Amino acid sequence: MNRVAVTGLGLVCALGNNVADCWNRLAVGESRIAPLRDPGCPPYKFQKGAEAREFEPSAYFTDKDLLLFERFALLAAVAAREAVAQSGLTFEGDLADRCAIVTGSSVGGQFSEEDGYRRLYRENNPRVAPFTIPRTMSNAGASRISLEFGIHGPAYTVSTACSSSNHALGQAFGMVRSGQVIAAITGGSEAVFAEGLLRAWEAMRVVAPDVCRPFSVDRRGLSLGEGAGILILENWEHAVARGALILGEIIGFGMSSDAHHITQPCIEGPAKAMAWALRDANIKPSQIDYINAHGTGTQANDVTECQAIRKVFSENADKLLVSSTKSMHGHTLGAAGAIEAIATLLALRHSVVPPTANLTAADPACDLDVVPNEARHAPIETALSNTFAFGGLNACLVMKRA
């Protein structure tokens, strides 16, 4: 078993177009959930979202690229560029074949799909745009990354709703740890602000009318967000040998499925995933200092997540810092695991726990230290990042300060 270093990070979301800008906002608890730009359609029941407003694809890509790749794939590619640049890796010789790419995306290229249906069903025009297939495929981000960097190793995409990119990270972690590959470019991306998808979320009645307020007694649902997070995972010895800056370490990963309900969360499933992650990392519950919670801001999630944490951590739960950074970058669905893993890793690196923003009053049913509204300086060493998906699919990643 090899140790797994993180040697590069890339981030694009409502908080900014790079890791530094995003971290500067996370570290002061600045929420970027804002009024949606005029959608040009009847209003939604929710008025706000975490759009990556500073991300203008034409600043990064040629016209031809824009024809072939959708926003979610381009977000992944830009985050990958930042992460690869930071890692200093070049994909020549053996590394080109022994680097993996594992991305997560829940919905793939939603805009082209909706354009196609609009033509078909609204305009009765049977001619659908010719690049609809490559634009919509969920693996377009992974493929774009492999094309850009000339990487020939294993590459694929995981789609497990809100756990997609945490599952992707877990897969990549496993491959680097086992020695199957030397390095992996992994994470996920999502672009959610397409009318059909927003209507579907509206119909689910889980989106907050204003902003998400995780763990707050008056929480009324989640806020959707878009973005991408990419991490470079690297064989520890390989990273040390080339003198790379090691930003953190991945030490464990746990998964479970609820087998309970297609959308309602339960305590058992998330608790099992957290427990498996700790066991995989070979650490005791008392060794975890911080949990970046799934913390969607729905009534059901937040209370069950807190109960699951109590179940796993028992008396240690009261010493934990638990925050939901979704309060700042929104719920980015298939990108959530990756964006939050980066937030967690940076929290470890800077000894600053980003807060749960937008909290108005504590909920007695969520009786943990949820770091309300103000970031906390704390010497944290080890942290857990949770994602729990619709469909009852849970994934938890354990990271350690390097």
Next chain:
Amino acid sequence: MSVRNMPEYSETDDLGAHVIRVIAQSQRLPADSISLDSTYEELKIDSLDGINIVFALENEFGINIPDEGVQNMRSVRQTVEGVRTLLEQKNQTVVPPGAA
């Protein structure tokens, strides 16, 4: 022979210029970089770009370009001739002799 909403072309060829305009627009190339004698290889237009050009031509001229027709279009001139043939077929279909 005329068809509603369809332009007519003389032998000396406005159709060529029209096809070049469509190709240029779909590939975001300057129209004057494309001539009738350009091959797609010279223009660095690959098979995927070709699909986009075919889509644009079908929309522009209201024709259906069959898959085997696509394979025979290796140059702009071949494309223009293919479009011309399809337009002629279409005109015959839309306005059968004696029906106008």
